[in-house]
Amino acid sequence: MVATIEPRYMETGDVARALGVATETVRKWERQGIIAPPLRTTGGRRLFSIEQVEKMRAQRQTRMRQNPPRNAA
Numbered sequence: 878m879v880a881t882i883e884p885r886y887m888e889t890g891d892v893a894r895a896l897g898v899a900t901e902t903v904r905k906w907e908r909q910g911i912i913a914p915p916l917r918t919t920g921g922r923r924l925f926s927i928e929q930v931e932k933m934r935a936q937r938q939t940r941m942r943q944n945p946p947r948n949a950a
Contacts, residue, residue: 886924896937
């Protein structure tokens with residue numbers, strides 16, 4: 878049996894892909910205080926916990942229900 882290790886943290890690009898948004902959107906949410914500041918590596922990379930990502934997913938789903946995207950013409 879092979880054990881798999883699930884990541885405890887995700888970088889910005891991984892978070893963006895998981896949520897279906899652009900990486901700049903995740904950074905914007907941080908700047909605007911919509912999400913809590915993530916941990917940073919010594920090199921300055923953002924590290925989001927799985928719990929943070931799940932909170933972002935829930936917040937995004939709530940916003941999408943309240944303000945669904947308009948269909949393009």
